[in-house]
Amino acid sequence: MRATRLAAGLLSGVLHAKKYFGASCLAMLVLSMAIVVGGCAAQCSENFYALREGMSKEQVQSLLGKPSSTWPGDEGTERWQYGDNLSSLATGGLFKDADTSHVWAVWFDSEGMVDFYSAPEWSQTR
Numbered sequence: 001m002r003a004t005r006l007a008a009g010l011l012s013g014v015l016h017a018k019k020y021f022g023a024s025c026l027a028m029l030v031l032s033m034a035i036v037v038g039g040c041a042a043q044c045s046e047n048f049y050a051l052r053e054g055m056s057k058e059q060v061q062s063l064l065g066k067p068s069s070t071w072p073g074d075e076g077t078e079r080w081q082y083g084d085n086l087s088s089l090a091t092g093g094l095f096k097d098a099d100t101s102h103v104w105a106v107w108f109d110s111e112g113m114v115d116f117y118s119a120p121e122w123s124q125t126r
Contacts, residue, residue, distance in 0.1 A: 048082075048104055048119055055114045060106055067106075076110035083120065 047063045060080065061067075067080035082104040101121045109115040 048117070048123075051106065051114060051117050053114050053116070057108060057112050060114060064104070064106075068103075073107070077115070078108045078112075080106045080108070082106075 050063055051060065055063075057080075064082055067082055068084040069081045071079040071081070073079060079100070081100065084103055100118060103120055104123075105118050106114060107116040
């Protein structure tokens, strides 16, 4: 639930920033967040298709960098997501099997090896 706390903290920060600093501060915060997510998007789009089933978590992190969120699955499995936004973080926090069609997602088996991966729908139409 680390990602849920992160999404709640970001939303709280945005609301406080608008209240105390006005719209210009809010615009700067949103722009900063877009730059961070955009950086991940560039790295993921360049390296994502080099992923292969059976790769270790260390190999994936070396290739794609640190995931924007991680989600535990059943029986020791795990899902890493890249390119999250507030919506995907909140949805993932509420629904265990959330739709991953808007983020880069990597599923690991119980031994920590890549079992499956998927790119966001929007990246496949370019």
